[in-house]
Amino acid sequence: MIELSHLRIISALHENGTLTEAANALCLSQSALSHQIRYLEKKLELKLWQREGRGLRLTQAGNLLLQVAQQVLPMMDHAGSTLKAYAAGRQGILRIGVECYPCYEWLTGVIADFLLAMPEVDIDIAHQFQFSGLEGLLNHQFDVLVTPDIISNKTLVYAPLFDYELVLLASKEHLFAGLEMITPEMLATEVLLTFPVPAERLDIFTQFLFPASIAPAQHKQIQSIDIMMQMVVYNRGVCVLPDWLADNYCSKLPVSKVRLGRKGVHKTLFAGMHCYDAEIPYIKRFVRLGQGLD
Amino acid sequence: MIELSHLRIISALHENGTLTEAANALCLSQSALSHQIRYLEKKLELKLWQREGRGLRLTQAGNLLLQVAQQVLPMMDHAGSTLKAYAAGRQGILRIGVECYPCYEWLTGVIADFLLAMPEVDIDIAHQFQFSGLEGLLNHQFDVLVTPDIISNKTLVYAPLFDYELVLLASKEHLFAGLEMITPEMLATEVLLTFPVPAERLDIFTQFLFPASIAPAQHKQIQSIDIMMQMVVYNRGVCVLPDWLADNYCSKLPVSKVRLGRKGVHKTLFAGMHCYDAEIPYIKRFVRLGQGLD
DNA sequence: AATCATACATGAGGATAATTCATTAATTTC
DNA sequence: GAAATTAATGAATTATCCTCATGTATGATT
Numbered sequence: 001m002i003e004l005s006h007l008r009i010i011s012a013l014h015e016n017g018t019l020t021e022a023a024n025a026l027c028l029s030q031s032a033l034s035h036q037i038r039y040l041e042k043k044l045e046l047k048l049w050q051r052e053g054r055g056l057r058l059t060q061a062g063n064l065l066l067q068v069a070q071q072v073l074p075m076m077d078h079a080g081s082t083l084k085a086y087a088a089g090r091q092g093i094l095r096i097g098v099e100c101y102p103c104y105e106w107l108t109g110v111i112a113d114f115l116l117a118m119p120e121v122d123i124d125i126a127h128q129f130q131f132s133g134l135e136g137l138l139n140h141q142f143d144v145l146v147t148p149d150i151i152s153n154k155t156l157v158y159a160p161l162f163d164y165e166l167v168l169l170a171s172k173e174h175l176f177a178g179l180e181m182i183t184p185e186m187l188a189t190e191v192l193l194t195f196p197v198p199a200e201r202l203d204i205f206t207q208f209l210f211p212a213s214i215a216p217a218q219h220k221q222i223q224s225i226d227i228m229m230q231m232v233v234y235n236r237g238v239c240v241l242p243d244w245l246a247d248n249y250c251s252k253l254p255v256s257k258v259r260l261g262r263k264g265v266h267k268t269l270f271a272g273m274h275c276y277d278a279e280i281p282y283i284k285r286f287v288r289l290g291q292g293l294d
Numbered sequence: 295m296i297e298l299s300h301l302r303i304i305s306a307l308h309e310n311g312t313l314t315e316a317a318n319a320l321c322l323s324q325s326a327l328s329h330q331i332r333y334l335e336k337k338l339e340l341k342l343w344q345r346e347g348r349g350l351r352l353t354q355a356g357n358l359l360l361q362v363a364q365q366v367l368p369m370m371d372h373a374g375s376t377l378k379a380y381a382a383g384r385q386g387i388l389r390i391g392v393e394c395y396p397c398y399e400w401l402t403g404v405i406a407d408f409l410l411a412m413p414e415v416d417i418d419i420a421h422q423f424q425f426s427g428l429e430g431l432l433n434h435q436f437d438v439l440v441t442p443d444i445i446s447n448k449t450l451v452y453a454p455l456f457d458y459e460l461v462l463l464a465s466k467e468h469l470f471a472g473l474e475m476i477t478p479e480m481l482a483t484e485v486l487l488t489f490p491v492p493a494e495r496l497d498i499f500t501q502f503l504f505p506a507s508i509a510p511a512q513h514k515q516i517q518s519i520d521i522m523m524q525m526v527v528y529n530r531g532v533c534v535l536p537d538w539l540a541d542n543y544c545s546k547l548p549v550s551k552v553r554l555g556r557k558g559v560h561k562t563l564f565a566g567m568h569c570y571d572a573e574i575p576y577i578k579r580f581v582r583l584g585q586g587l588d
Numbered sequence: 589a590a591t592c593a594t595a596c597a598t599g600a601g602g603a604t605a606a607t608t609c610a611t612t613a614a615t616t617t618c
Numbered sequence: 619g620a621a622a623t624t625a626a627t628g629a630a631t632t633a634t635c636c637t638c639a640t641g642t643a644t645g646a647t648t
Binding site for chain 1: 623624626
């Protein structure tokens with residue numbers, strides 16, 4: 001019944017004083033406005049304006065409509081410009097899910113770059129999921145899943161972010177310290193510290209120990225990486241971390257890193273996303289930043 | 295750009311789940327909605343929703359628009375129903391201007407009836423004007439002017455409300471008490487109490503004393519009618535009031551009323567209004583109530 | 589797998605509504 | 619009283635929206 005065009009006319013008429021000027025402001029003919037207000041008054045069975053000499057004056061009802069116009073039109077304008085910003089990919093919320101500690105640790109570095117590069121896009125990180133990270137992605141709990149595991153799905157695409165190597169960290173006191181590499185067998189007598197995640201989701205098991213059918217002497221699950229590192233320092237066990245994270249600790253604490261097997265265990269971190277999201281500017285940008293480009 | 299129809303579609307889609315049902319709810323074909331959406335997405339260069347199997351899911355941008363819809367649509371609905379009430383003459387504000395004390399006193403009685411008769415119309419009374427009451431009416435500071443003076447103007451109409459007689463009030467001790475009438479000459483030795491208004495606007499002068507070229511011995515202006523009455527009671531002067539108001543005091547205080555001249559001074563109270571307002575239901579009703587009808 | 593049902597997308601054509609143009613009417617200004 | 623300004627009106631045009639018929643994709647059923 002009442003349309004935005006009517007509100008625009010009322011508002012323009014109020015600001016410009018005369019129908020003719022209001023018509024100019026709206027890039028329409030005076031006739032068009034005259035027809036429109038006539039139509040509206042007829043529909044509402046209500047005088048909105050009173051002819052006053054050769055001008056128009058709002059009635060009570062017209063004033064009420066003017067007030068509505070002054071509330072609604074700015075809201076619509078604001079929405080319009082916000083959506084324009086969306087279209088340009090400048091504004092939005094990039095919701096990222098991370099599944100593993102290394103992913104999270106790595107993310108914190110990339111996010112800073114991203115926030116700098118895209119000042120109008122906010123970031124939200126989810127690291128605890130109702131179900132799995134994959135399901136979170138499929139349910140649109142977040143837009144991008146950072147994960148080392150590709151589970152193929154025709155609606156999803158994965159972009160490789162970067163490669164890293166998993167290495168063992170042991171105390172400098174430990175007899176592993178200084179070795180070129182260790183074999184799975186050498187872990188059979190060790191205490192292995194990991195995050196509290198099932199062994200099937202830990203690469204040290206799936207990529208290294210399980211293939212050799214070997215289990216560590218003991219498997220202790222630790223929540224915090226800092227406590228885990230303290231335990232490594234005091235020789236209460238060994239742990240496995242991405243090389244770049246291990247390097248970080250090696251320079252600060254008396255711990256050494258050792259390659260897992262002759263060739264080492266190599267991983268790749270991927271950004272998983274819905275295929276229709278892959279072309280959204282800020283998501284593309286995030287992936288490129290994650291790949292070390294830009 | 296973004297029209298109410300788009301907001302209605304987004305809102306209906308959110309409430310009904312599928313395009314087809316939303317189309318039913320809006321009494322449109324599914325095709326119409328599909329076209330509208332397509333048009334909007336093309337204009338905004340932005341996906342508002344994503345096909346998900348055989349359903350639709352709102353994107354971030356779509357969600358933003360949904361929020362706007364949920365704010366704006368209720369406002370429009372409310373405005374629409376308020377205007378409908380206006381059209382039925384049920385709702386509004388009747389702004390009344392009064393120029394003289396008797397008018398104001400009389401109004402208070404009528405207003406109670408009006409508020410009872412028209413529960414959805416509010417009343418606002420203005421009794422102090424920037425300029426004259428007439429100008430206030432012409433400037434639309436109020437809708438109806440209650441006045442005893444008709445000043446003709448082609449844009450205004452006047453409806454007679456009721457007739458009254460101006461009478462003199464004097465203390466029961468006063469020698470006027472009990473007289474049939476007084477002549478202008480008899481006031482030449484009296485103290486006349488009036489409201490603080492120029493003599494030209496007081497009927498006792500214009501209708502009674504000026505024609506006889508007589509002035510009272512003294513003219514004292516008093517703000518409050520209660521104090522004025524006290525002064526009359528203690529014989530410090532006489533005053534002139536409408537008969538119905540005088541009767542009111544005669545029954546409570548030791549004062550008497552006396553006719554002014556042989557035939558008395560008769561007045562009529564009028565409701566002045568813009569001619570195009572005269573047909574507004576609640577204004578008509580006010581006039582009829584003022585005339586003692588209904 | 590093949591079939592059926594459901595839901596959205598699309599193109600063409602027709603109905604509807606909005607806009608303009610040309611003109612008239614009313615009012616103010618000089 | 620003439621000129622200028624402003625709104626109203628009617629007819630013709632234009633743009634827009636809607637429906638119908640049909641196509642395409644997906645999911646359920648057998």
